[in-house]
Amino acid sequence: MNLDAKIPEGPLSEKWSSYKRNVKLVAPNNKRKYEIIIVGSGLAGASAAASLGELGYHVKCFCYQDSARRAHSIAAQGGINAAKNYQNDGDSVWRLFYDTIKGGDFRAREANVHRLAEVSTNIIDQCAAQGVPFAREYGGTLANRSFGGAQVSRTFYARGQTGQQLLLGAYQALSRQIGLGSVKMYERTEMLDVVLVDGKAKGIVVRNMVTGEISTHVANAVVLCTGGYGNCWYLSTNAIGCNVTAAWRAHKRGALFANPCYAQIHPTCIPVSGDYQSKLTLMSESLRNDGRVWVPKKAEDAKKDPRDIAEEDRDYYLERKYPSYGNLAPRDISSRSAQEVCDEGRGVGKTGLGVYLDFGDAINRLGRHTIEERYGNLFDMYKEITGELAYEKPMRIFPAIHYTMGGLWVDYELMTTVPGLYAAGEANFSDHGANRLGASALMQGLADGYFVLPYTIGRFLAEEGAARPSGDEDEFKEAAQSVRDYNQKILNIKGKQTVRDIHRRLGQIMWNKCGMSRNKSGLKEAVQEIPQLREEFWSDVHVPGTGEELNQQLEKAGRVADFLELGELICRDALDREESCGGHFRSEHQTEEGEALRHDDQFAYVSAWEYGNGRGPKLHKEDLKYEEVKMVTRSYK
Amino acid sequence: MNIKLKIWRQKNRDTEGQFETYEVKNIHSDMSFLEMLDVANEQLIHEGVEPINFDHDCREGICGACSLVINGEPHGPEKKVTTCQTYMRSFEEGETIVVEPFRSHAFPVLRDVMVDRSSFERVIRSGGFISVATGAAPDANAIPISKEIADESMDAAACIGCGACVASCKNSSAMLFVSAKAAHLNLMPQGKAEKSRRVLNMVDTMDSEGFGNCSNTYACEAACPKGISVNFINQLNRDYALAALTNKL
Numbered sequence: 001m002n003l004d005a006k007i008p009e010g011p012l013s014e015k016w017s018s019y020k021r022n023v024k025l026v027a028p029n030n031k032r033k034y035e036i037i038i039v040g041s042g043l044a045g046a047s048a049a050a051s052l053g054e055l056g057y058h059v060k061c062f063c064y065q066d067s068a069r070r071a072h073s074i075a076a077q078g079g080i081n082a083a084k085n086y087q088n089d090g091d092s093v094w095r096l097f098y099d100t101i102k103g104g105d106f107r108a109r110e111a112n113v114h115r116l117a118e119v120s121t122n123i124i125d126q127c128a129a130q131g132v133p134f135a136r137e138y139g140g141t142l143a144n145r146s147f148g149g150a151q152v153s154r155t156f157y158a159r160g161q162t163g164q165q166l167l168l169g170a171y172q173a174l175s176r177q178i179g180l181g182s183v184k185m186y187e188r189t190e191m192l193d194v195v196l197v198d199g200k201a202k203g204i205v206v207r208n209m210v211t212g213e214i215s216t217h218v219a220n221a222v223v224l225c226t227g228g229y230g231n232c233w234y235l236s237t238n239a240i241g242c243n244v245t246a247a248w249r250a251h252k253r254g255a256l257f258a259n260p261c262y263a264q265i266h267p268t269c270i271p272v273s274g275d276y277q278s279k280l281t282l283m284s285e286s287l288r289n290d291g292r293v294w295v296p297k298k299a300e301d302a303k304k305d306p307r308d309i310a311e312e313d314r315d316y317y318l319e320r321k322y323p324s325y326g327n328l329a330p331r332d333i334s335s336r337s338a339q340e341v342c343d344e345g346r347g348v349g350k351t352g353l354g355v356y357l358d359f360g361d362a363i364n365r366l367g368r369h370t371i372e373e374r375y376g377n378l379f380d381m382y383k384e385i386t387g388e389l390a391y392e393k394p395m396r397i398f399p400a401i402h403y404t405m406g407g408l409w410v411d412y413e414l415m416t417t418v419p420g421l422y423a424a425g426e427a428n429f430s431d432h433g434a435n436r437l438g439a440s441a442l443m444q445g446l447a448d449g450y451f452v453l454p455y456t457i458g459r460f461l462a463e464e465g466a467a468r469p470s471g472d473e474d475e476f477k478e479a480a481q482s483v484r485d486y487n488q489k490i491l492n493i494k495g496k497q498t499v500r501d502i503h504r505r506l507g508q509i510m511w512n513k514c515g516m517s518r519n520k521s522g523l524k525e526a527v528q529e530i531p532q533l534r535e536e537f538w539s540d541v542h543v544p545g546t547g548e549e550l551n552q553q554l555e556k557a558g559r560v561a562d563f564l565e566l567g568e569l570i571c572r573d574a575l576d577r578e579e580s581c582g583g584h585f586r587s588e589h590q591t592e593e594g595e596a597l598r599h600d601d602q603f604a605y606v607s608a609w610e611y612g613n614g615r616g617p618k619l620h621k622e623d624l625k626y627e628e629v630k631m632v633t634r635s636y637k
Numbered sequence: 638m639n640i641k642l643k644i645w646r647q648k649n650r651d652t653e654g655q656f657e658t659y660e661v662k663n664i665h666s667d668m669s670f671l672e673m674l675d676v677a678n679e680q681l682i683h684e685g686v687e688p689i690n691f692d693h694d695c696r697e698g699i700c701g702a703c704s705l706v707i708n709g710e711p712h713g714p715e716k717k718v719t720t721c722q723t724y725m726r727s728f729e730e731g732e733t734i735v736v737e738p739f740r741s742h743a744f745p746v747l748r749d750v751m752v753d754r755s756s757f758e759r760v761i762r763s764g765g766f767i768s769v770a771t772g773a774a775p776d777a778n779a780i781p782i783s784k785e786i787a788d789e790s791m792d793a794a795a796c797i798g799c800g801a802c803v804a805s806c807k808n809s810s811a812m813l814f815v816s817a818k819a820a821h822l823n824l825m826p827q828g829k830a831e832k833s834r835r836v837l838n839m840v841d842t843m844d845s846e847g848f849g850n851c852s853n854t855y856a857c858e859a860a861c862p863k864g865i866s867v868n869f870i871n872q873l874n875r876d877y878a879l880a881a882l883t884n885k886l
Contacts, residue, residue: 051771066692067758069798070700086778128777129769131827133791140781159791164699168794172766179762187755210747239695273667276676279696381698384715384722387667450771498682500675544687549649550748552690553682 031056033466042071044425045225046170047449053177076163079155104433201421228404234507258409258429261574266402267334271354299345335399356394413456424448434582495540701797711801739804764838805860808849816873833880
């Protein structure tokens, strides 16, 4: 298979403008002859559907939620980056590009990241014009703050609800198009397969989640904006419904899956409290500005009330190991250090999987009032969840799976290896490398939807022409029938275990063997254990009800079945990558000080996996060429 | 802890529903209300009873998917939280907890405690946006907006569209939702150009969807998980009156 990234010729800073200059267009009066399917309605999906609808294409947009506005982009808190240089602090497109490439540990594609930095400025203009209530200075100009991994203030925000407000902006633009009739919205509808005709994506199979009806939809192109797959680990910061099904079924139809082992782990989540727990809640990283992270020096103190542990018996391990960054060490490093002290038996809380984030010193220094002003809402949220008051007793935090950098392989045009099938936002792999910097996920979702896809899809459509299948072809019937059969097969098992039981066990394997730190022997065990668990699923799961009705257990079962396949691929990818980088830490590959050790000479590639169909997945490699930046080691000492 | 769950079961939109009571065991006070339902469902599946279908997604209080009227109150007994942020420590050992769907003519029941809130979508589609085209926006700082206005707009924009305001209202009025959406946009200079059309269209759609009228009881504000103020209703009434006087639909 030839992995052609289709990167335009010319200097990096001119690639996107030259692409736009030369790209073939569809004439305005011809656009209405085309149908485009968008799956997902988060930042990428809603912005793509709105923009393409506005251009004059017929768009069908699908989401599993009851409203497009409930997509999980809504939960992003911190902000969105843009190289506006409003602060005159030296920001530029090049600097945003460089920070993103470096933050991704030199495992992202240069040309895509540069384009992202370029269009970042348009995103802010677009969102402000839509009425997104960004934070403002008293003089009326936009306010900025700084975020991890950057030395400039380029993050725009709307209180702690930036994702919500950006999504509402995109949702409103989408709603306008729905009202105008250019976009037809299908809520509570789940994509379960992609239909290929002559090797090209020409439609999808969906299940109406209220009636259970399986139907097919035809289009000239299909765009997947279906988010990340963090729920493969069972517990994550993702919404409960986040899943890999659309992307995975596309993978089974020929789209390569890239860098699946790159999963970002966020260090400041509220720890697990028991087996029943359904998800993890992220606490803002800003807390680490004033909170000091510690655990007891002696394992026997771990169960004590933290207030009874003397100062000299506390180990402020981040300050000890990383004196220059201290408690503000980057996400991957802070997360790993927390796991290490818990592995030593010094973890706190009921489960022993937690570390303290202590505001005692800050309260003594600044007064409780100041801390309340800075973090009051977060302290309230912590109290709601744990029942504890962090002003009086240190908070407990622990890392959790947050954002997945891997996804469907796409070229510069965001097209997968299946012609006519696109992937945007978290569902693709291209912009974040092995690690994602804060405030850059929102940027990518909107960049893809508002400013990239409208050009790149146009080229494909212009070259392909408006003809499309009727939907009565065998390919459509076969795909719909295979979805019905697949669901019925799940319903027929009638075993003893619940879907949740099996999902939880998959999560334990994934977290223990392919979590913050991985090694060869653990990963080898995982690739044995996951297929066994998959066997158990297909012989012993119990899904009540039928397919012809609203059936949440059936929905969940289909998603978990896909996670059981993806999980194995994640571990195989992690096994292949004999180096440490970003969200992937192989314990065999670390420096003497315990830091991540990359092997650029052997692993500066994107791993793109072809579905094996029983024969095991096949690895293809896209070599990453850095023409304008030099690969350097990230150091935080 | 062990509790009794008296919960609404309904097969689909067209059948009648009724309450069923289940004894749910091994509930931990640290569980969220939805985690309790997860545990109850595991138990029901093992007992051969069809599990309870309920709406939920982010489980961190922002997506607005979760609903439920718990012991007579939308989202349960705690103030300013969604159902996913309601914790079992708010209930007593052995307590019978009554759980119903959001009740409103405009929110038909789909199954069990899940309702169809797409009437809200249609309200937004009739005017809850600013008509701006992608690609031609001026520089973001070309439209200065005072901090006070941006903050007030954000207060309104914080609405998560869950529908608790409707469920708590004796008239099933959607005024708090509609007014928050209108205020978010009407307050900003970008949204002013379409202000009159927006309020006339959105209010018209709200009425035709079957939501009732506002009679200033303010149960909506009390039930709102985001603390949206009824002051926005006053703004909407003012904007609507002005628009009705000066505009024709």
